[in-house]
Amino acid sequence: MESEEIVLHDKRKNGSSIGQKILEFSNIWSKTIVVLFFCVLSIVLLLFTSFVTFTEPRASLSIGFNGMALLGILFSGQYELHYSSSTLDFVFTVPQFVPIIFLVLLLAVVCITLLVLWFGIFKQKDIKQFGWPLIAIGCIFFVVFILFITSKGLRAVDRQGDELPFFNVYDTSMLLVLMALVFIVLGLFQLLLKVETMRRVKKFWFSYLLLVIPTVAMLLFNFYPIFMQCVMSFKDYKLADGIWGSPWVGMQWFDQIFSDSAILQVIGNSLYLAILRILAGMLPPLILAIFLYDMAFQKLKGPFQTILYIPHFFSWVVIYAVFYAFFSNSGAINQILRLIVGDNEYYVDFLTNPKNIVPIIIISGIWKEVGWGTILYLAALSGVDPTLYEAASLDGAGAMRKLWHITLPGISSVVVFLFILSMGSVLNNGLEQIMLFANTVVRDKVYTIELWVYNQGIGKMEYGISSAVGFFQSLIGLILVLFCNWLSRKTVDRGLW
């Protein structure tokens, strides 16, 4: 710390006084300039991009209004507009509140821009006090947007002259949400960031540059779907209407989920299968790890592990192929059974009998992951103090007693940790394996949530209810993981984060 200060001090001494002044200047300005940039950008966007769009799905017609057009309407007082094209010719009325609300929004942004300009640039102050006004403007944008897309009280007249809710006649631009977010972020930025921190931000510009692509990818591929899911679960989503055009349905999907016995059955299936899967994912690797750790000929341990890990690297397609080669009606197992029984037509129906599907799915899961699952246990086992075993041997303890009193207590915290964490996925079964193994004959037994969502959503295009089910599943998963993590911290003092 001290050396850093000395270096800074030296730099100051050596740096030219003009350069020094520019540096000081830009430090105070840096926040102001960021805010001004976004304010001016917002004004330009508001004025020159489409604010609301008049839509007429039946005539596949849409007329966009940008800010300039709205201001023109407001000041000329001409709310009735003539539209004519080669096929259509009609008059429609722009609702009065649209230009007025637009003017209010625009004035708010212009005012804050001027204030920031005055205090930040001319008075050279830290413009922290504008944090709350910026957040307020963001919230107003957001409220206006929500009103425009949901309120039944705001009316508009469509081409036929019928009075309908505004959102049925006009599309509202997503620009409003974008601006709401920008202003809220700017406000927080003003409130939380000190000028001192801005200096550090500049020092780390390279790191921020590196984070641009990950941030974009995260927003597009993670947060956008999460956001869509939260909205779609309360809407009757239709592809043609888009996410904002589709009507809100409140809790309808969730009521349907909990009253439809078929869906409840699906949830029950998932729960049953996942519990079996968790047990099968925990116990066999644990036993195998102990055996590997205790076995004779320790030199073979390495080669064994190498082989045991292999199936983990295969896709479910390959696992299914291997199971098919062994368990299909003409597969190896059945051929051998035929020899034993002596009847050429004899076979056990492994893959297409509803009775056998659950064991087959569990066994294939064990086969794929048993070796891989030992890694963490083996790591824990290697942490057990070897002198304990020697001491126990001197005391005359046998193999079983050592296993019971030294080995198991030694790794119990890892076991508990893994078990608690796996409880977080008690509704998840993964889609790939089920899709491969669940042919039409056996499907009912293993009709899990994922498969149901796939069939309803992708197959039957019932986007609303299937995303509601997905939302329910994710939410339960989240709650369980948070709870289990808390529990794991309490009990074995280990957590995920």
Add this chain to the structure above:
Amino acid sequence: MKLSKGEKTYKIICFVVTLIITISCLYPLLYCFFLSFATAKEIADNGGYLLWFPTKPTLLAYRKILNSDTFVLGAIGVSIVRTLISTELHLTVCTLAGYALSRRGLPGKAIYMRFMLVTILFGGGLIPSYLVMTELGFYNSFLVLILPGIFSAYNVLIFKQFFEGIPLEMEEAAQVDGVNDIQLFSRIILPMSKPVLAAIGLFTVVGNWNDWFTAFLYIDQEHSNLWPLQTYIMLIFNNLNMLINPELAAMLDSVTTTESVNDLSTRMALTFVAILPMLIIYPFFQKYFTKGVYLGAVKG
């Protein structure tokens, strides 16, 4: 230390059980391998199965599937190109993000980490993701096989964790020598991170090579030339009847039905082609991946 008799038996039992499990992991693969070389006659003579390498091995099955008329070579090409590009991009993006987040005193780091944690704990689910991809114009495009997997919060956290473990003194020494951020990363941090790069690289390669579902979901049957190998194998084994396009169904069917080799042999040959790259790269990465697993488990 001398072992008692009971202890010896216990250790032997452990060994035998482990041996059996190991064999049961290995043998099915060998079985597939044997089958793929067998002639139809030998399988039939043997009573429909084959427990050992065929006495008259034949490459007919491989010749059949790798014939230039079939889809297989193209699908292998798609798989390889897709795996290479997306692993490369994924590693670049995740290491750079991990490096940025490992800088000490980066303002906003805690908030960013919290956002990443959200993506790990809460997923968007199948349907919204599907609609987003469609909206972005990724449907029936090669990009869908690459871009969605470009970022993984989990791997970024692992990289960050690893980079934070690199001693501060090394960086300071480099900075005294006048090394800038880019050089620091490429000359000092990256060469030190070979193990974690290898581990995550392996997992990414495996994940991409094995992924059939993305193509199955986002690329329709009219664009089957964009399907990776695994998607084809999935359809051949499981769901030929769900193909709407009759030409495609006939093509897939023709690959597996031949006269001189059993259709199981061609299927197994196809499976073996699909696992061969994994078997080849696996030994080179083996010493690294356990490290990757620990890093992931210690702090996720």
